[in-house]
Amino acid sequence: xxxxxxxSRHPIQADRPAADFFEGALLGNGGxxxxxxxxxxxxxxxxxxxxxxxxxxAEHNQEKIGTFDKLFARLKDIPEHYASLTEDSWxxxxxxxxxxxxxxxxxxxxxxxxxxxxxxxRTTEVLGHTVHIENGICDIHFLVEGTPATLxxxxxxxxxxxxxxxxxxxxxxxxxxxxxxxxxxxxxxxPKEIPPHQPTVNLASKMAGFYQTLPYASSDQTExxxxxxxxxxxxxxxxxxxLSDSIPVSPSGHELELRLAPSDEFFVCxxxxxxxxxxxxxxxxxxxxxTQMIYDKAYSxxxxxxxxxxxxxxxxxxxxxxxxxxxxxxYFFHCSVKAEVTCPGIFANWSYGMIGAEWHGDYHMNYNTxxxxxxxxxxxxxxxxxxxxxxxxxVLPISRKWARDYYGLRGAYYPHSAYxxxxxxxxxxxPHWGWEICETPWTVQSLWWHYLYTMDKSFLAERAFTPMKExxxxxxxxxxxPDAHGEAWGDDRYxxxxxxxxxxxxxxxxxxxxxxxxxxxxLTKFLFQAFIxxxxxxxxxxxxxxxxxxxxxxxxxxxxxxxxxxxRGKVFVSVPGEDPEVVYNVxxxxxxxxxxxxxxxxxxxxxxxxxxxxxxxxxxEGGNDLVFYHMAGARLGQLDLERFKRHVAxxxxxxxxxxxxxxxxxGRYSDTTGYAYMGKMGIWFENFALPAVINECLLxxxxxxxxxxxxxxxxxDAEFTTLRAVGGFLVSAQVDQGDIQxxxxxxxxxxxxxLYNPWDQGAKMISSSGQTVWTDSLITIETTQGEHIRxxxx
Numbered sequence: 001x002x003x004x005x006x007x008s009r010h011p012i013q014a015d016r017p018a019a020d021f022f023e024g025a026l027l028g029n030g031g032x033x034x035x036x037x038x039x040x041x042x043x044x045x046x047x048x049x050x051x052x053x054x055x056x057x058a059e060h061n062q063e064k065i066g067t068f069d070k071l072f073a074r075l076k077d078i079p080e081h082y083a084s085l086t087e088d089s090w091x092x093x094x095x096x097x098x099x100x101x102x103x104x105x106x107x108x109x110x111x112x113x114x115x116x117x118x119x120x121x122r123t124t125e126v127l128g129h130t131v132h133i134e135n136g137i138c139d140i141h142f143l144v145e146g147t148p149a150t151l152x153x154x155x156x157x158x159x160x161x162x163x164x165x166x167x168x169x170x171x172x173x174x175x176x177x178x179x180x181x182x183x184x185x186x187x188x189x190x191p192k193e194i195p196p197h198q199p200t201v202n203l204a205s206k207m208a209g210f211y212q213t214l215p216y217a218s219s220d221q222t223e224x225x226x227x228x229x230x231x232x233x234x235x236x237x238x239x240x241x242x243l244s245d246s247i248p249v250s251p252s253g254h255e256l257e258l259r260l261a262p263s264d265e266f267f268v269c270x271x272x273x274x275x276x277x278x279x280x281x282x283x284x285x286x287x288x289x290x291t292q293m294i295y296d297k298a299y300s301x302x303x304x305x306x307x308x309x310x311x312x313x314x315x316x317x318x319x320x321x322x323x324x325x326x327x328x329x330x331y332f333f334h335c336s337v338k339a340e341v342t343c344p345g346i347f348a349n350w351s352y353g354m355i356g357a358e359w360h361g362d363y364h365m366n367y368n369t370x371x372x373x374x375x376x377x378x379x380x381x382x383x384x385x386x387x388x389x390x391x392x393x394x395v396l397p398i399s400r401k402w403a404r405d406y407y408g409l410r411g412a413y414y415p416h417s418a419y420x421x422x423x424x425x426x427x428x429x430x431p432h433w434g435w436e437i438c439e440t441p442w443t444v445q446s447l448w449w450h451y452l453y454t455m456d457k458s459f460l461a462e463r464a465f466t467p468m469k470e471x472x473x474x475x476x477x478x479x480x481x482p483d484a485h486g487e488a489w490g491d492d493r494y495x496x497x498x499x500x501x502x503x504x505x506x507x508x509x510x511x512x513x514x515x516x517x518x519x520x521x522x523l524t525k526f527l528f529q530a531f532i533x534x535x536x537x538x539x540x541x542x543x544x545x546x547x548x549x550x551x552x553x554x555x556x557x558x559x560x561x562x563x564x565x566x567x568r569g570k571v572f573v574s575v576p577g578e579d580p581e582v583v584y585n586v587x588x589x590x591x592x593x594x595x596x597x598x599x600x601x602x603x604x605x606x607x608x609x610x611x612x613x614x615x616x617x618x619x620x621e622g623g624n625d626l627v628f629y630h631m632a633g634a635r636l637g638q639l640d641l642e643r644f645k646r647h648v649a650x651x652x653x654x655x656x657x658x659x660x661x662x663x664x665x666x667g668r669y670s671d672t673t674g675y676a677y678m679g680k681m682g683i684w685f686e687n688f689a690l691p692a693v694i695n696e697c698l699l700x701x702x703x704x705x706x707x708x709x710x711x712x713x714x715x716x717d718a719e720f721t722t723l724r725a726v727g728g729f730l731v732s733a734q735v736d737q738g739d740i741q742x743x744x745x746x747x748x749x750x751x752x753x754x755l756y757n758p759w760d761q762g763a764k765m766i767s768s769s770g771q772t773v774w775t776d777s778l779i780t781i782e783t784t785q786g787e788h789i790r791x792x793x794x
Contacts, residue, residue, distance in 0.1 A: 001721045003314030004307055007134040007331070010324045012656040014038075014128040021046065021352055023654040025131045025138045026683065027153070030338025030384075032160040032272055033349030035655075036138050036153055038129060041121040043140060043151060044185075045162065045270070047112040048351040050342045052237050052274050054191070055421045056218035058104040061097050062425050068407045071431065072483070072498065080510030085432075098430045107419045108357040109345060110214060111187035113239045115270050117151070117164070118181040131656070133331035135306045144178045151179075155335075156298050157305035162270040163290065163298055179266055183257035184208050184241055189353040193218075199256050200240075200284050206249050208256045209240030211282050233422070236277040238284075241270045245289045267295050309334050313380040313724070315694070318717035321645050326691040328656050333375055333688040339386035342420045344372075347682030356682040362427070363391065363418040365439040366502040367586060370595075371627055371686040373446055377453040378695040380724040385450055391420070392443060392467050398423045399440075403474050411473025414443035432506035437478065437499040438520045441527035444471045445595060448530040451537075455728035455749035461538055469547070472531045475524050476550045485557075494554045496520045501574045503585035503624065503668075513575045516559045519588050522596025528555055561592060563610065571614040583619045583667030590615050590632035600635040601710055602703045612636055622663030623678060626651055627689045634696035634711045641697065641711070648690065653679065658687040699733070701725035705778070706745075706755035714738050727751045743791040750785030754778060762794035 017038045018024050024037035024046070035046040071094075078088045085091045119142075127141040140151040153164045166179070186197045190212070198211040216233035243249065248261035267290035273280050288294065317323040336348035346368055347356035363369040369391070376385040392414075399412035406429075407413055416439055417428040428434055447464035450456070478484065479494040489495060497515040500506060505513040528551045535544045564573045566580035573580055574588035592598045592611065599611040615632055626647060633639030651658040662675040678684075697711035698720050706725055712718060712735065719734040728749030734741045740758045747753065755778075757763050762775040767789045775794070783789070 001314050001316055001719055003310045004134050006314050006316055007310050007327045010133060010327045012131040016128055017126045021355055025129050026655055027138060027155040028335030028349055029155050029157045031341040032155055034155055034162050035350050038126045038140055042116050042118040045115045046352040047272055048349045049112055049274055050344050050349045052110045052112055054106040054108050054110045055214055055216055055235055056106040057421055058101040059425050060101055064097055065429050078509055082509040085507055085509055095430055102428050107360055107421050109351045109361045111351045112237055112272055113187050114185040115241055116183040117179050119178045124178045135303045154302055157302045160272040163295055164268045165295055166266040177262045180260050186210055198282055203249055206243040208258060209238055211238045213277055234277040236280040237274040238280055239272055241268055242287045242289055243268050313722045316719040322694055325648055326694050329688045329690045336685060337384050337387050339383055343387040343391035344685050348685040350683045358681040365414055365443050366436055368686050372689050374692045375689040377449055378723050379691055380722055382454055389463055396467055402426055409474055409477040412470035413474050414440045435500045436502055437496055438523050440471050440474055441523040444468045452726045453724050455751055465534055468531055471527055476554060479554050493557045493559045495559055518561050518572055518574050519591040521559060522592045522598050526596055566617045568617040569613045570610050571617050583621050585621055586624050587620055587629045589618050593632040593635050597702050601637050612638055620663055621667035621669050623660040626687055630693045634693055637710045639711050657683055660684050695723055699723050699731055708733055708758045745789045747783035747787045750783055753781045753783050759793045763791045764794045766790040
């Protein structure tokens, strides 16, 4: 399969000016992000970067937050007959105090300014643009006095630069004949208390730029009337634009704007520098003027980078829309994340004004931050997951501190919300969301996946084991607390209590809906079982014998998943005693299927039926379900792909991304709520995980056994190449004319291969050791590292 060609079949196009931020073309290199908007008189490109944040942080009231034990004791005294804890004035005041820091507008992603390229609207007309996702090139189409012209724009994949040049189809134009002004625009939402930007214009060098300091300390941390003092942790960025030498320029009278006269060529290079203010200083470093040779070199380098990216995996599907969803979202994923820079927050590296600042654009650990990385494993882009791993390392110290000082327990309690800046206290210590226990096992879950999909023991030992162990320590201690087990419970189980159902009930009087939440249970079970295996894989059973014994003890007395009788039969619910008709936000009721991976096509019939009932009975208000809910459907082999496509289309924006969009009232939303209210908040990074849903329809391996086309109509042709499977396998296969034609498997790690035989008559295996016919329904093979194996119908 030519995966580069497959990607080229899915350009993102606009047939008119795209003036709105959410209509613009999205470009990026995983650090730098650019939104290319077009207006009837100009091209306006907005810049952002995963590393560039307003790093100020408010951490008031640390001495008032108290400890878990003291707060829990006080909450027990609130009468159970209250409709809400907020009927208690003390709790109202406590919540207001604990939420105060989060009410500040910082930290948040800091937009890095915009580049404007203007032209005469009387002679020049914008027709639209095309994003070629196979190589990240954006072509902006014009008519200049009736002659076609193209402005070609792309982001360098090696350095934080954007390049642009003019290419004509007609011979009547000179290359630089219609761009008549260039202007850099600092972001209009830059807070006034941040030191003002420092502009620079150099006519001789054909360059304009500005420098922006991002202070470490907020204004309320300095004495009244005093000038902010620079600190070693202050950060800064500089946005610069330089034109080709041959373009005549003159001042326009406006800050950071140059007038351009016609010339024989037009090239512009925009560079973003970011880092510590002690490194990115006000001293302007010269940039080499762009030329045809320099542009061509950057262009070729970017093409090679994209070609390498697309070579990692690919699909060719008889369903054009599913194929489009797959390639476009993998394009956005590559633009928005890479290991060497800060892990993206909710809205990744695209921002302008207050777009991308909602909820601080931060890390939310009850699915938002984890979800986009679900894509990394099966799509064979595991290297991207290292950005997430680095984020876990970043939050580990504050998580340990919170477990010790707030809970008085061992290990680490991972946060509900976190920032990529220094933190001394949890950003959101409000109990009604901050007590979501699921977020601790959920934060470290993908570290174990990283190992399972690669079998990289060095990664397991050096990057995964410690954060996982810290989570295990906390969960064991939390479940063995006197309040969480004993005679008062009427059983011998270790419970998860108190806790909070993600995005649903908050804390309730008498804690009626705050015990044994199903997502807590399934993720904690996943964590404990992963830890047991990790100790075995790393030969740490003796060293960790004491903790392993505690884990085994808790697992032996683990609570059952809560269930209820619904109109569709027995179903899983989020907490014991819950009405099965409740409208969820996060798809809690299907969490044992995914991400818990406890239930699926491998389950016993009775359990499988409950899981299917739960999936079909699930009611979701929308906004957090586009990937999450459909992953569960695919894992069960129950996903209606036509309905899935319609859901994606409902959430689709003009730029090709999917926003979070509501589905129904009756939960937290009313009939008058705007169903698209989240659409203007920013580019929803989490929804780039959509290809993971499609991957699970083509290949499943989560339980260590490969299952082919488990949620696919074999009458629709499909081929996939080098999808990654548990065990460190790269897997390819094809369906044609209603039958699986062949399967190819490459063993990276030389582990045991197990797969369900897709052919009733048997499978012929062809490998370096010869040919073998398998008639068993389950095929089990010892592989060697680097071995290629092919299967065809016997």
